[in-house]
Amino acid sequence: MGLARGHTRTRRGRTTTLTAALSGLSALTVALALAGCGSTEKGTPAKPGDPSKAAASTSATAENVADPAHAVAPPGPFDGKQYGDDLLVVSQDTISDADVARITGVTIGKGKSERKGVAAYTRLSYGQFSVENKLYNIVAVDPAAYRRFNGNDAARFQAEWDRVAGGEIAIPKAREKELVPDKSGYLEVNDQKIHIGALSPGGVDGIDAVVNTKWGHTLGLPDKNAVLINTGISSPQAVRKKIEKLVGxxxxxxSNLDIVQQEGLDLGTFQNVVLVGAFRDAVGTYRYTPLGGGRIAPDPAWVKSHIVTEVVPILGAVTCNKYMMPQLKAALAEVVKRGLADQIQRGQYGGCFVPRFIAGSTQLSNHSFGLALDLNVPGNQRGTVGQMNREIVSIFKLWGFAWGGDWAYTDPMHFELRQIVSPG
Incomplete structure (x- = not known):
């Protein structure tokens, strides 16, 4: 079966009027077929304003799903109930039931004018994964509940939610070229390959990939560490201020998703990065504040505990993540041992710890964590084969690094940590 696609011209739940259509099959194909995902949901209806439990159902899964080991109960036909995506609250770890109740119970106004600040919400598992030196936001969701916050076109795009329930991943149509560079039809997340089942015609602002809860557990996403909120007739900014006052x-x-949708950044508000994969061990709790002009301000306490300046072979003093430093020293020592030191130019070193967004984007690179470095910059520009010595490349790969020269859009100067390897 191929990839499900939806077509749309608008995104926001409160402004879209078009319905999504399945336009055909993509060139991406797999042997597994998806069928029988249209059964209705069963179970106790959720209480008003809490669609997190709207998909309560039996444990039965659809037949002939793409990935039976990761399939969950199918969402059933859409009932038309929709909400806007206004605020996203994220923690490094699970947000307790008590805190969810406090956050979603805030009120706006006083006396007779007092009203609920949160009209609807759903709980998510949220994190980031890296593809070719860019971080992407991924959520693990209950498809039936989460679809309501995705705007009219995406909410009604039945194939997307059937595919997610069947163990596939959905990405926005706008991310197709970035996240399927080799046209294999699979996306690698935390060393797991997940078939891309649908290109979404819309979605929640700032979310780049959607999987179901079983995949969330496999990928190591923190369980229910985020809450997606619709504020109804209340101002998202006013509700955010109330929540901040309540929880600190x-x-x-x-994040105010209206601002994210319009400007790409919610400046001045600190952000949690929740990495999956090898980077999580080396990064831990990473928080930063977007400053504008492509700059970010990482938490000074994180910088103090993770970033060090040490002398390494060939390059001399470098400033990188302390967890990468042993592997970097070992790789460069091996370069020296093999008589290749003259193939790395100390004066052409491009840096390691660079806390900024990637130029022209609102995405962080692995340089933001001090887990990547650029070598021999002039002769190894993006989009070229580059002049990097291939034996040096093999040495770095042996010591747990990925090389940008292997990417669809090459970056041959770039090496980044792929896995933790002990020199001992």
Whole structure:
């Protein structure tokens, strides 16, 4: 079966009027077919304003799904109930039921004018994964509940939610070229390959990939560490201020998705990065504040505990993540041992710890964590084969690094940590 696609011209739940259509099959194909995903949901209806439990159902899964080991109960036909995506609250770890109740119970106004600040919400598992030196946001969701916050076109795009329930991953149509560079039809997340089942015609602002809860557990996403909120007739900014006052500004990151959708960044509000894969061990709890002009300000305490300046072979003093430093020293020592030191030019070193967004984007690179470095910059520009000595490349790969020269859009100067390898 091929990839399900939806077509749309608008995104936001409160402004879209078109319905999604399945336009045909993509060139991406797999042997597994998806069928029988249209059964209705069963179970106890969720209480008003809490669609997190709207998909309560039996444990039965659809037949002939793409990935039976990761399939969950199919969402059934869409009932038309929709909400806007206004605020996203994110923690490094699971947000307790008590805190969810406090956050979603905030009120706006006083006396007779007092009203609920949160009209609807759903709980998510949220994190980031890296593809070719760019971080992408991924969520593990209950498809039936989460679809309601995705705008009219995406919410009604039945194939997307059937595919997610069947163990596939959905990405926005706008991310197709970035996240399927080799046209294999699979996306690698935390060393797991997941078939891309649908190109979404819309979606929640700032979310780049959607899987179901079983995949969330496999990928190591923290369980229910995020809450997606619709504020109804209340101002998202006013509700955010109430939540910040209630839980503190440094407890959870709270993004206004209206601002994210319009400007790409919610400046001045700190953000949580929740990495999956090898990077998580080396990064831990990473928080930063977007400053504008492509700059970010990482938490000074994180910089103090993770970033070090040490002398390494060939390059001399470098400033990198302390967890990468032993592997970097070992790789460069091997380069020297093999008589290849003259193939790395100390004066052409491009840096390691660079806390900025990737130029022209609002995405962080692995340089933001001090887990990547650029070598021999002038002769190894992006989009070229590059002049990097291939024996040096093989040495770095042996010591747990990935090389940008292997990417669809090459970056041959770039090496980044792929896995933790002990020199001992």
């Amino acid at each position: 500004k440094s407890t959870y990151s709270i």
